[in-house]
Amino acid sequence: MRDPHFDKLPFQVRATPKIIIENDWNTNAYITFLLAIDTGLDVLGLVGSTANSWSRQASLHALALLEIGNLSCIPVHKGADYPLLNSADLARTWETLHGQLPYQGVFKPFNATAEASGRDSSSGDPNRISRPAFLEGFPNSTLTGEHSAAWMVEQVRKHPGEVIVYSGGSLTNIALATRLDP
Ligand SMILES: *[C@@H]1O[C@H](CO)[C@@H](O)[C@H](O)[C@H]1NC(C)=O
Ligand SMILES: *[C@@H]1O[C@H](CO)[C@@H](O)[C@H](O)[C@H]1NC(C)=O
Numbered sequence: 001m002r003d004p005h006f007d008k009l010p011f012q013v014r015a016t017p018k019i020i021i022e023n024d025w026n027t028n029a030y031i032t033f034l035l036a037i038d039t040g041l042d043v044l045g046l047v048g049s050t051a052n053s054w055s056r057q058a059s060l061h062a063l064a065l066l067e068i069g070n071l072s073c074i075p076v077h078k079g080a081d082y083p084l085l086n087s088a089d090l091a092r093t094w095e096t097l098h099g100q101l102p103y104q105g106v107f108k109p110f111n112a113t114a115e116a117s118g119r120d121s122s123s124g125d126p127n128r129i130s131r132p133a134f135l136e137g138f139p140n141s142t143l144t145g146e147h148s149a150a151w152m153v154e155q156v157r158k159h160p161g162e163v164i165v166y167s168g169g170s171l172t173n174i175a176l177a178t179r180l181d182p
């Protein structure tokens, strides 16, 4: 049975529904792509973004979750390492001026104890992987690509008017894609 939300999608999307799902994936983020599949959408691929953690850590979570679901046919593209405007240093400076940020995301200061006990990587090197955070298991499959913005543009050009782009992350990759090709 088709999900009732499906019929509310714009007509041209309903004809051949495809979706790219961008997120700062973590251990329990599988709900997004399972819902998309259950709704009858063709998931073109997942994109990992930097938000709660670094995009590489997030993309590896996406790979692991797909593997567990026997869904490794869905490619994963790593997004940009850094946001366009913000940085860990700027976040610290903001806090010096205005007080503690309620949401620090990836700019949360590095805490070895927290990472050893399962927190995703934050601050420092965007390529640093915190393995204890992979409660679902570390992925055995590999990323399809590392230039997600270009890949998204390519997909939207390949299937004009048929692609939904969903972002549950920081929108950096969407911004880059629209800069490449508005
Ligand atoms: C990758 O393979 C290892 C060894 O078989 C397994 O323990 C691990 O759970 C696998 N990872 C995932 C995400 O399935
Ligand atoms: C995974 O998918 C393959 C290909 O569709 C299928 O042959 C296999 O039985 C599946 N494995 C599990 C555990 O569902």
Ligand SMILES: *[C@@H]1O[C@H](CO)[C@@H](O)[C@H](O)[C@H]1NC(C)=O
Pocket: 111, 112, 113, 114, 117
């Ligand atoms: C680091 O993480 C541990 C475990 O989560 C916590 O108890 C400790 O307060 C944290 N240290 C700092 C400086 O935030």
